[in-house]
Amino acid sequence: MTRPTIHDVARAAGVSLSTVDRVLNDRVGVRHATQIRVAQAMRELGFERNAAAANLARRRQDRLLFILPAGSNSFMRGLERELAQRSEAWEFTSIAVQVVPAFDDVALARTLQAVDPGATDGVAVVATDSPVVRAALAELRERGVAVVTLVSDLPSSRRQHFVGIDNVQAGRTAASLLGRFCRGRSGKIVIVAGSMLVRDHAERRLGFEQVLRAEFPDQQILPPLEGRDDRDIVEAELDRVLRQQPDVTGIYSLGAGTRGVARALAGHAAGAPRPSVVVHDLTPHSRQALLDGSFDAVIHQDPVREISAAVSLLQSLVRGQPVDPDAGRIGIEVFLRDNLP
Amino acid sequence: MTRPTIHDVARAAGVSLSTVDRVLNDRVGVRHATQIRVAQAMRELGFERNAAAANLARRRQDRLLFILPAGSNSFMRGLERELAQRSEAWEFTSIAVQVVPAFDDVALARTLQAVDPGATDGVAVVATDSPVVRAALAELRERGVAVVTLVSDLPSSRRQHFVGIDNVQAGRTAASLLGRFCRGRSGKIVIVAGSMLVRDHAERRLGFEQVLRAEFPDQQILPPLEGRDDRDIVEAELDRVLRQQPDVTGIYSLGAGTRGVARALAGHAAGAPRPSVVVHDLTPHSRQALLDGSFDAVIHQDPVREISAAVSLLQSLVRGQPVDPDAGRIGIEVFLRDNLP
DNA sequence: ATGAAAGCGCTAACAG
DNA sequence: CTGTTAGCGCTTTCAT
Numbered sequence: 001m002t003r004p005t006i007h008d009v010a011r012a013a014g015v016s017l018s019t020v021d022r023v024l025n026d027r028v029g030v031r032h033a034t035q036i037r038v039a040q041a042m043r044e045l046g047f048e049r050n051a052a053a054a055n056l057a058r059r060r061q062d063r064l065l066f067i068l069p070a071g072s073n074s075f076m077r078g079l080e081r082e083l084a085q086r087s088e089a090w091e092f093t094s095i096a097v098q099v100v101p102a103f104d105d106v107a108l109a110r111t112l113q114a115v116d117p118g119a120t121d122g123v124a125v126v127a128t129d130s131p132v133v134r135a136a137l138a139e140l141r142e143r144g145v146a147v148v149t150l151v152s153d154l155p156s157s158r159r160q161h162f163v164g165i166d167n168v169q170a171g172r173t174a175a176s177l178l179g180r181f182c183r184g185r186s187g188k189i190v191i192v193a194g195s196m197l198v199r200d201h202a203e204r205r206l207g208f209e210q211v212l213r214a215e216f217p218d219q220q221i222l223p224p225l226e227g228r229d230d231r232d233i234v235e236a237e238l239d240r241v242l243r244q245q246p247d248v249t250g251i252y253s254l255g256a257g258t259r260g261v262a263r264a265l266a267g268h269a270a271g272a273p274r275p276s277v278v279v280h281d282l283t284p285h286s287r288q289a290l291l292d293g294s295f296d297a298v299i300h301q302d303p304v305r306e307i308s309a310a311v312s313l314l315q316s317l318v319r320g321q322p323v324d325p326d327a328g329r330i331g332i333e334v335f336l337r338d339n340l341p
Numbered sequence: 342m343t344r345p346t347i348h349d350v351a352r353a354a355g356v357s358l359s360t361v362d363r364v365l366n367d368r369v370g371v372r373h374a375t376q377i378r379v380a381q382a383m384r385e386l387g388f389e390r391n392a393a394a395a396n397l398a399r400r401r402q403d404r405l406l407f408i409l410p411a412g413s414n415s416f417m418r419g420l421e422r423e424l425a426q427r428s429e430a431w432e433f434t435s436i437a438v439q440v441v442p443a444f445d446d447v448a449l450a451r452t453l454q455a456v457d458p459g460a461t462d463g464v465a466v467v468a469t470d471s472p473v474v475r476a477a478l479a480e481l482r483e484r485g486v487a488v489v490t491l492v493s494d495l496p497s498s499r500r501q502h503f504v505g506i507d508n509v510q511a512g513r514t515a516a517s518l519l520g521r522f523c524r525g526r527s528g529k530i531v532i533v534a535g536s537m538l539v540r541d542h543a544e545r546r547l548g549f550e551q552v553l554r555a556e557f558p559d560q561q562i563l564p565p566l567e568g569r570d571d572r573d574i575v576e577a578e579l580d581r582v583l584r585q586q587p588d589v590t591g592i593y594s595l596g597a598g599t600r601g602v603a604r605a606l607a608g609h610a611a612g613a614p615r616p617s618v619v620v621h622d623l624t625p626h627s628r629q630a631l632l633d634g635s636f637d638a639v640i641h642q643d644p645v646r647e648i649s650a651a652v653s654l655l656q657s658l659v660r661g662q663p664v665d666p667d668a669g670r671i672g673i674e675v676f677l678r679d680n681l682p
Numbered sequence: 683a684t685g686a687a688a689g690c691g692c693t694a695a696c697a698g
Numbered sequence: 699c700t701g702t703t704a705g706c707g708c709t710t711t712c713a714t
Contacts, residue, residue: 005706005707005708006707006708007707015684015685016684016685016686017685017686017707017708017709018684018685018686018709018710019683019684019685020708021708021709021710022683022684024708025709029683029684030683030684031683031684034683034684048429049707049708050397050432050706050707050708051432052393052394052396052397052432052706052707052708053393053397053690053706053707053708053709054707054708054709055393055690055708056391056393056394056397056690056691056692056706056707056708056709057689057690057707057708057709057710058690058708058709058710059689059690059691059709059710088389091391091392091393169679169680170680172679172680173677173679173680175679176677176678176679177677180521180522180637181521183524183525184524184525207679211679296521299680329682331674331680331682332680333672333674333675334674334675334676334677334680335675336514336517336518336675337517338510338513338514338516338517338548338552339510339511339513339514339640339672339673339675341670341672344691346690346691346692347691347692348691356700356701357700357701357702358691358692358693358701358702359693359694359700359701359702360699360700360701361692362692362693362694363699363700365692366693369699370699370700371699371700372699372700375699375700390691390692391690391691391692392692393690393691393692394690394691394692394693394706395691395692395693396692396706397690397691397692397693397706397707397708398691398692398693398694398705398706399692399693399694399706400693400694400705400706400707
């Protein structure tokens with residue numbers, strides 16, 4: 001009636017608890033024959049291991065480290081806050097956070113090199129795309145530390161997984177929204193990026209241009225602004241463009257610095273219909289802008305899911321458990337004024 | 342260094358384990374003075390209970406029952422599948438599913454009355470809005486069973502919580518998408534519902550009409566079709582309307598029966614630009630329609646989140662633990678062709 | 683290669 | 699009111 005335990009399995013297979021434990025955890029030192037017999041018994045009884053009991057007995061903490069870029073980027077601060085708040089929520093796991101200068105590959109590489117493999121089992125890192133980072137990451141793996149990239153990927157590096165949204169798809173989604181919102185008014189589209197040094201921005205741009213070119217050919221895409229995710233730079237640059245180009249119909253802000261977009265827009269409220277605006281990441285500011293009608297849509301990645309996917313992925317990696325190849329894929333969320341959470 | 346346990350708390354407070362356990366679980370039989378002393382010690386040591394150990398020792402199964410409407414409704418079948426698959430995923434919880442005729446308040450009430458309080462601790466039910474259901478639900482509560490509504494709410498009944506999306510907001514979201522997609526082509530908008538007997542459909546319609554009337558006044562809303570979430574009825578009804586009304590610019594399908602919408606549309610492919618279409622719930626069919634361009638957007642509620650929110654809410658309710666008042670609120674997701682998961 | 687025994691942190695009788 | 703004791707299901711030495 002009640003769920004079978006290893007005791008039941010042991011009895012059924014005519015072996016001791018330890019032996020059952022050995023085959024349950026693929027440990028060495030079991031004759032093939034007994035191996036089979038135990039596995040058989042498990043199957044017959046429909047045994048399922050009680051993870052709570054296992055963790056309790058194991059009494060081991062996985063030590064994870066998150067490396068995030070510094071700066072006023074609301075999204076990254078949100079991740080950091082989430083990590084701090086919920087760091088007690090994962091049983092048998094301790095979480096540390098380290099902040100490094102944004103868009104600075106050398107600093108990131110140095111941080112990666114400084115990770116102590118004796119005190120860290122796994123690392124999640126928001127990657128900057130550069131050879132020194134790749135090298136540091138490979139070295140870290142060699143020293144036995146599990147590594148996943150977070151938010152911005154580094155494909156063909158030695159990271160074991162990526163946790164985040166598909167950024168090409170995100171860009172495509174932005175284009176298909178912005179394109180329809182601008183329909184009937186052909187003109188110029190401005191892309192506001194942070195830096196093409198980070199993969200996520202480059203990928204979003206790619207996806208955006210793919211779809212916009214193919215499906216909304218009457219819109220002309222201007223060369224992207226690089227605002228370094230800094231609201232003041234973004235504001236200044238965007239203001240300049242809006243001043244020079246009278247017929248901007250849409251703006252896609254694919255990085256942070258969203259407050260700069262809002263402010264530049266506010267400075268041009270007069271006269272012509274305001275451009276349609278799609279930005280990334282729901283923050284207090286983008287939410288406000290959605291509510292007051294200055295932005296049309298927000299493409300979002302949920303920090304809560306992102307963190308918990310990263311943690312459980314790293315846990316599996318560290319514990320040597322099998323990992324679903326597309327665990328780590330977070331959904332792309334779309335928010336309009338009316339479905340704000 | 343290591344996390345403090347009740348042993349540490351007991352020692353620090355100069356009491357036994359049982360006493361610590363008593364204050365930890367708000368059990369009766371502790372003098373106020375000791376109460377304070379123990380609480381004090383916990384705070385000072387930064388004690389946090391180890392839930393795994395607690396569950397292990399408690400060795401109690403919460404028995405939950407999910408009551409879902411029958412029929413070919415893909416969304417409901419999805420919930421059912423999810424429940425079956427993950428029913429082993431919740432520790433210390435057993436889950437049963439019961440299917441009842443759709444849109445049939447009497448049958449639902451009967452099922453509710455037949456629930457055995459001796460074998461069921463909590464119930465999650467997709468409610469049909471009707472007095473007999475309310476009564477049956479109240480009776481169930483009186484017999485000591487925890488009750489939450491799922492997907493479709495029954496406000497001002499005795500259910501303790503609702504788990505699902507905000508359906509008024511969902512309708513508003515649909516309107517703000519469909520309105521923009523149809524901009525420039527004023528004409529008629531068709532709403533395809535299942536039945537106004539279920540609250541979720543009524544609420545979606547309400548939200549939809551609010552926004553469409555206010556923000557897109559050049560669109561005319563036709564009286565809603567009631568397709569009873571049946572693809573054949575939906576197809577026939579919609580086909581009739583499309584035949585009679587040549588200038589339909591948009592369709593909002595707020596219930597199930599989405600395949601009927603796709604088929605009716607296919608029958609009218611010829612000539613005029615096809616209407617913009619927004620439907621509910623991502624299913625294999627709506628996904629296909631999004632991909633081949635016959636639907637524009639899908640408003641979705643994630644069955645996985647829905648189930649896990651319902652389970653953990655019921656668990657808390659059953660165990661007498663405090664419940665966050667808006668646990669149970671699931672986000673409204675928007676899918677376009679480009680951000681399909 | 684296999685087994686016995688001692689916990690992990692907490693709860694649940696049962697005694698005082 | 700408070701304390702003692704025996705587990706929950708599994709892992710982990712340490713013997714054999």
